[in-house]
Amino acid sequence: MMSTSILVFIDQFNGAALPASWESLGVGRSLAIKLGGSVACLVLGSGAQRVASEAFAYGADAAYFSEDPTLTGYRLEPYAAMLTKTARDLAVQVVLFPTTGRGRELAATTAIDLQAGVMPDVTAIDVQDGQLVVTRPVYAGKLLAQTLASGPVQIVTTRTRAFEKPLADPSRQGSPQAVDAVLPEADIRTRILELAAARGEVSLGDAAVIVSGGRGVSNNPALQPPAGLDEKAAEIWRAQQGFKLVGELAAVLGGAVGASRAAVDAGYVPYSHQVGQTGKMVSPDLYVACGISGAIQHLAGMRTSKYIIAINKDPDAPIFKLARFGVVGDLYAILPAFAEAMRKRLGK
Amino acid sequence: LKIVVCIKQVPDSAARIVAEGGQVVLGDALLVINPWDEYAVEAALLCMEAAGGEVIAITVGGEGARDILVKEALAKGCSQAILITDPALQNADSQAIARVLAAAIQKIGEVDLICFGRQAIDGDMGVTGAQTARLLGLPFISLVSAIPTCGPDVLKVERSIDEGRQVVETPLPAAISVGKDIGEVRIASFINIRKASRAVIPVWNLADLGLQTPASLVSWPAVTNPPARQVTTEMITGNSPQEIAEKLADKLMAEKVL
Numbered sequence: 001m002m003s004t005s006i007l008v009f010i011d012q013f014n015g016a017a018l019p020a021s022w023e024s025l026g027v028g029r030s031l032a033i034k035l036g037g038s039v040a041c042l043v044l045g046s047g048a049q050r051v052a053s054e055a056f057a058y059g060a061d062a063a064y065f066s067e068d069p070t071l072t073g074y075r076l077e078p079y080a081a082m083l084t085k086t087a088r089d090l091a092v093q094v095v096l097f098p099t100t101g102r103g104r105e106l107a108a109t110t111a112i113d114l115q116a117g118v119m120p121d122v123t124a125i126d127v128q129d130g131q132l133v134v135t136r137p138v139y140a141g142k143l144l145a146q147t148l149a150s151g152p153v154q155i156v157t158t159r160t161r162a163f164e165k166p167l168a169d170p171s172r173q174g175s176p177q178a179v180d181a182v183l184p185e186a187d188i189r190t191r192i193l194e195l196a197a198a199r200g201e202v203s204l205g206d207a208a209v210i211v212s213g214g215r216g217v218s219n220n221p222a223l224q225p226p227a228g229l230d231e232k233a234a235e236i237w238r239a240q241q242g243f244k245l246v247g248e249l250a251a252v253l254g255g256a257v258g259a260s261r262a263a264v265d266a267g268y269v270p271y272s273h274q275v276g277q278t279g280k281m282v283s284p285d286l287y288v289a290c291g292i293s294g295a296i297q298h299l300a301g302m303r304t305s306k307y308i309i310a311i312n313k314d315p316d317a318p319i320f321k322l323a324r325f326g327v328v329g330d331l332y333a334i335l336p337a338f339a340e341a342m343r344k345r346l347g348k
Numbered sequence: 349l350k351i352v353v354c355i356k357q358v359p360d361s362a363a364r365i366v367a368e369g370g371q372v373v374l375g376d377a378l379l380v381i382n383p384w385d386e387y388a389v390e391a392a393l394l395c396m397e398a399a400g401g402e403v404i405a406i407t408v409g410g411e412g413a414r415d416i417l418v419k420e421a422l423a424k425g426c427s428q429a430i431l432i433t434d435p436a437l438q439n440a441d442s443q444a445i446a447r448v449l450a451a452a453i454q455k456i457g458e459v460d461l462i463c464f465g466r467q468a469i470d471g472d473m474g475v476t477g478a479q480t481a482r483l484l485g486l487p488f489i490s491l492v493s494a495i496p497t498c499g500p501d502v503l504k505v506e507r508s509i510d511e512g513r514q515v516v517e518t519p520l521p522a523a524i525s526v527g528k529d530i531g532e533v534r535i536a537s538f539i540n541i542r543k544a545s546r547a548v549i550p551v552w553n554l555a556d557l558g559l560q561t562p563a564s565l566v567s568w569p570a571v572t573n574p575p576a577r578q579v580t581t582e583m584i585t586g587n588s589p590q591e592i593a594e595k596l597a598d599k600l601m602a603e604k605v606l
Contacts, residue, residue, distance in 0.1 A: 101490065101491060109481075117441070117565030191516065196514075325581070341594050
């Protein structure tokens with residue numbers, strides 16, 4: 001039987017793979033062609049068997065899973081132990097992860113166990129002389145670093161949306177194999193006490209469309225805040241009215257709501273929406289920047305978006321230089337009209 | 349509690365950084381504390397205030413990194429600061445740095461809690477915290493957003509995950525990385541910065557830590573500037589917001605973006 005050269009961690013939650021997982025598996029498939037050998041994947045936690053059975057269609061030659069109770073909620077220690085053991089048992093050369101919160105720390109941790117170099121958040125992968133040569137954005141994408149890892153095992157996390165999700169091939173089928181948990185509960189120090197899932201929002205990293213608001217979203221002098229608010233509270237109230245318009249456009253386009261650091265720091269929206277160097281790095285098909293001037297930290301986080309639309313009062317705002325379409329004007333008037341125009345065209 | 353916070357000096361996020369001849373050129377970029385590490389310092393100080401004890405800030409860097417130990421650690425209330433510097437660490441990768449940090453934490457001894465930022469904004473690796481914890485055999489909890497219980501024997505934290513929030517408990521010692529939602533960070537006063545600048549900061553090299561040069565597995569043989577964005581900006585104008593919106597919608601549909 002052909003030896004396994006590549007192991008892919010499929011990140012999943014309650015029986016649904018994170019989209020970035022299939023992108024990683026697609027990368028694994030194309031690397032296997034260049035390196036030789038076959039591709040195995042590992043799926044852990046509740047719902048893992050179902051996800052593992054889907055993995056064949058996306059390119060896996062073998063799919064291992066465990067739904068052991070110790071793996072039900074994600075914890076680093078038992079998950080890392082499973083990955084390390086599987087990678088050792090299969091004697092793989094490459095371990096791939098999606099760059100999710102879990103993927104990045106598992107990659108870091110298994111790299112220590114396997115004495116391997118780890119190259120996180122890569123946007124391109126090549127093979128030269130049987131070794132991986134990857135491209136990683138550094139300094140928040142201001143530069144690209146060609147990166148190598150020496151040693152017999154290389155660990156990579158693939159940036160979300162940087163690689164195509166493979167088309168599911170229903171003719172590829174197989175039976176997932178159950179594997180035993182490595183760590184007994186008594187050897188795991190962390191305990192999960194509570195899990196509060198976020199309200200079904202589209203996650204920024206996975207979103208094909210992002211509509212973002214900046215400081216400019218609070219600048220509507222026509223709005224009269226309710227009596228009794230102090231200056232700061234009135235500003236936040238104004239901004240929230242503006243972000244409602246941002247959210248309505250995002251809903252029409254089926255996208256997620258983003259924000260600039262200025263908007264987050266001013267308290268307009270929670271930090272989880274922040275796009276940029278100290279927020280999320282995003283790469284959607286369409287990015288609509290509303291009232292965002294385009295500070296270098298923000299541009300670094302969204303410059304790889306396919307199409308950018310900028311709406312801003314200031315014709316000199318740097319964001320226009322990256323935009324395919326620009327509108328100089330009042331976003332309070334433009335956004336509702338644009339949402340309506342798109343609603344008609346998309347039949348919503 | 350004995351708390352260690354690991355911080356790093358990096359070019360300011362607003363700096364223009366370019367590649368020349370395959371090398372990173374920082375130009376006259378201001379060097380500052382890694383913005384993520386400010387939250388780690390804040391979390392360490394909050395734990396110290398809640399549970400008592402001390403916070404020791406450590407950094408690996410050149411002589412210039414002393415600056416962040418003074419202004420961002422000691423002046424904000426950290427009890428001690430240590431600079432780790434060695435010419436042999438010039439091209440160290442994250443894993444080599446993790447080995448150095450792990451050795452320093454062992455030398456400090458009896459550390460209960462180690463705080464890291466989420467990632468450094470220069471190399472954008474985001475692995476050093478998890479790797480240091482693994483080398484020390486400690487549990488690692490990432491992206492902590494609140495610390496309801498800190499010691500004496502257990503740590504209870506809230507953390508952000510892709511699907512929402514988790515509340516996790518672990519016995520101490522343990523390591524965490526801290527997210528921005530831990531809260532607003534304190535600002536050091538001028539008086540405290542002046543006081544802190546007179547503090548004695550021990551300097552450790554690899555020999556002090558009993559280490560040979562740790563192996564670096566990852567290297568960046570070349571850096572390049574990203575390809576310029578090929579875009580011709582088309583400004584959409586009109587006599588009314590509706591007219592502009594209709595034109596913009598037609599253009600967007602024609603580009604088949606959606």
